[in-house]
Amino acid sequence: MIRKLLTIVEETHREANHDIKPPTRKAAAVAVIANPFAGRHAADLGELIAAGEMLGGLLGERAVRALGIAPGAAESYGKAAIVGEDGELEHAAAILHPKLGAPLRRAVEKGAALVPSAKKRGGMGTAIDVPLGHKDAAFVRSHFDAMEVRVPDAPRRDEIVVVVVVTDSGRPLPRIGGLQVNEIEGKDGLR
Numbered sequence: 001m002i003r004k005l006l007t008i009v010e011e012t013h014r015e016a017n018h019d020i021k022p023p024t025r026k027a028a029a030v031a032v033i034a035n036p037f038a039g040r041h042a043a044d045l046g047e048l049i050a051a052g053e054m055l056g057g058l059l060g061e062r063a064v065r066a067l068g069i070a071p072g073a074a075e076s077y078g079k080a081a082i083v084g085e086d087g088e089l090e091h092a093a094a095i096l097h098p099k100l101g102a103p104l105r106r107a108v109e110k111g112a113a114l115v116p117s118a119k120k121r122g123g124m125g126t127a128i129d130v131p132l133g134h135k136d137a138a139f140v141r142s143h144f145d146a147m148e149v150r151v152p153d154a155p156r157r158d159e160i161v162v163v164v165v166v167t168d169s170g171r172p173l174p175r176i177g178g179l180q181v182n183e184i185e186g187k188d189g190l191r
Helices: 046-067 089-096 101-107
Strands: 002-015 018-034 076-083 117-121 127-134 145-150 159-167
Touching: 002 046, 018 046, 018 145, 046 089, 046 101, 046 159, 076 089, 076 101, 076 145, 089 117, 089 159, 117 127, 127 159, 145 159
Parallel strands: 076 117
Antiparallel strands: 002 018, 018 159, 076 127, 076 159, 127 145
16 A cells, blocks of 8 residues: 655754754655545545554654654654545545544654644645644644655555654744743643
């Protein structure tokens, strides 16, 4: 079912003429998979839901490993999918929403907050901005961010690109106020 796996690490060392020490880092783990429902309507999308569960753990663990951090050191996360032309947006939803979250949360230790998500349809080379938020407290503004991801040869008409992004920090030079990381209670996923 998986045609290709990729891992991309983005490090920001300088922002607005300031050195960022340590650099802010984002890791995207990407899977290009076959869409078993491409070109046909199906009432039961259980096969994609199961794929989402498997990919949540696989991609979450790959992203954490790419950052070289312990799972509990992950700070924010997000997920996204691009469905090829013969697929439906509901195919992306089946992968992303019912079961991908639980194994991703295990991969980053906890994850009380909602996992931000995006989905779209497109052809090979289509980019998607994967939205990010703090894994334990959605109100931490310093972690509202995104990472653009694209795979030059995917998705083909009958494929889906699935992306999980994990970070070890928020944006570089945050200064718009709000809940600070050291103030997180992490009980309700909001604060």
